[in-house]
Amino acid sequence: MRDTTPRLNSGGKIGQVDATRVPRYAGASTFARLPRWDEVDAADVVILGVPFDTGVSYRPGARFGPGHIRESSRLLRGYNPAQNVQPFAVLQVVDGGDLAVNPFSIEEALAEIEAGASAVLETGAKLLTLGGDHTIALPLLRAMAAKHGPLAVVHFDAHLDTWDSYFGADYTHGTPFRRASEEGLLDKNACLHVGIRGPLYTADDLDQDGDLGFEIVHATEMDSLGVSGVIERMLRRLGDRPVYVSIDIDVLDPAFAPGTGTPEAGGFTSRELLAILRALSSVNLVGADIVEVAPAYDHAQITGVAAAHVAYELISAMAIAQAAS
Ligand SMILES: N=C(N)NCCCC(=O)O
Ligand SMILES: [Zn+2]
Ligand SMILES: [Zn+2]
Secondary structure, eight states: OOOOOOBOOBTTBOOOBOTTTSOTTSSOOOGGGOOBGGGSSOOSEEEEEEOOOTTOSSOOOGGGHHHHHHHTTTTOOSOBTTTTBOHHHHSOEEEEEEOOOOSSOHHHHHHHHHHHHHHHHHTTOEEEEEESOGGGHHHHHHHHHHHHSSBEEEEEOSSOOOOOOBTTBSSSTTSHHHHHHHTTOBOTTSEEEEEEOSOOSOTHHHHHHHHTTEEEEETTHHHHHHHHHHHHHHHHHHTTSEEEEEEEGGGBOTTTOOOSSSOOSSOBOHHHHHHHHHGGGGSEEEEEEEEOOOGGGOSTTHHHHHHHHHHHHHHHHHHHHHHHO
16 A cells, blocks of 8 residues: 655655644654655665663663654654754654564674664665664674774763673673774774763773773763863864764663663763763764663653653754765
8 A cells, every 4th residue: 555644754855754644642653753764765864773682780671672762752853943953854864673683692683783783884874773782882883893993982871881791791781892992993092981970890990991992971070061061071082083872871860761771870861961962963973872771660751752862862963964064
């Protein structure tokens, strides 16, 4: 049957389902009610779900993150006044669905995620991944670095995720950035964590983290630097290199993101995080992920809505950069 769904098409792009004609809560739940990948000729940005949580050390459930973020994204509208951009009119953004990855073999899943990401990048599209636990950042960085070389990574998280192993396992959600550094996927002069807080294993964790190529903006520094000071630190570190953004939703305070597996008190507000992300419109943003959304611990889509807005700001930043190029 021919698809007659009324959509908001503009700038030559196939846009969102028109919420003035089809109620927001009706119909299939693609991200922001955007078209599926197979419904367009060519995409500029592909949103890919990776429902995988076999790498977690505490509460499971991030495998349900992609579906929850999509379901929580139905209210996103087409014009972003904070950035004066209509992201879906500048870029053809599509939902690429979920990668079917092996929940019983982490190594097999890593290979499947890398292959899925590479398939997107080969088309020339940018990739925005919805996780999934943070383990998935490693295969995503492998695919990204194969295309762009060593990356400047800005990693928003309460946790360092540069630990070495758990129960003898090298590939977990606490270890992706150590593996990435060891594998030469990172530009060690240009990576930083933002939002780090909470108890560590030992003081040495921080020294090792520095050796792996990361600078840290601690969550408590928000009080002294403010949003603009944090942005300045971030942009100085990233420079004009290709930038990959990895956002663990637990960078937000549990009040703003209860639906996650390893919550830590004392985090950013959603408003602070969204403001920092807007500054990424001035960098060479080549890809991003949003991970660790675990809906079983969420309430009223608080975490899902935060993640949907995070995705929206990342796409807006990509759109502004594209319009300026
Ligand atoms: N990546 C996330 N969310 N958490 C890592 C926590 C690792 C630990 O249990 O020490
Ligand atoms: Zn975390
Ligand atoms: Zn993490």
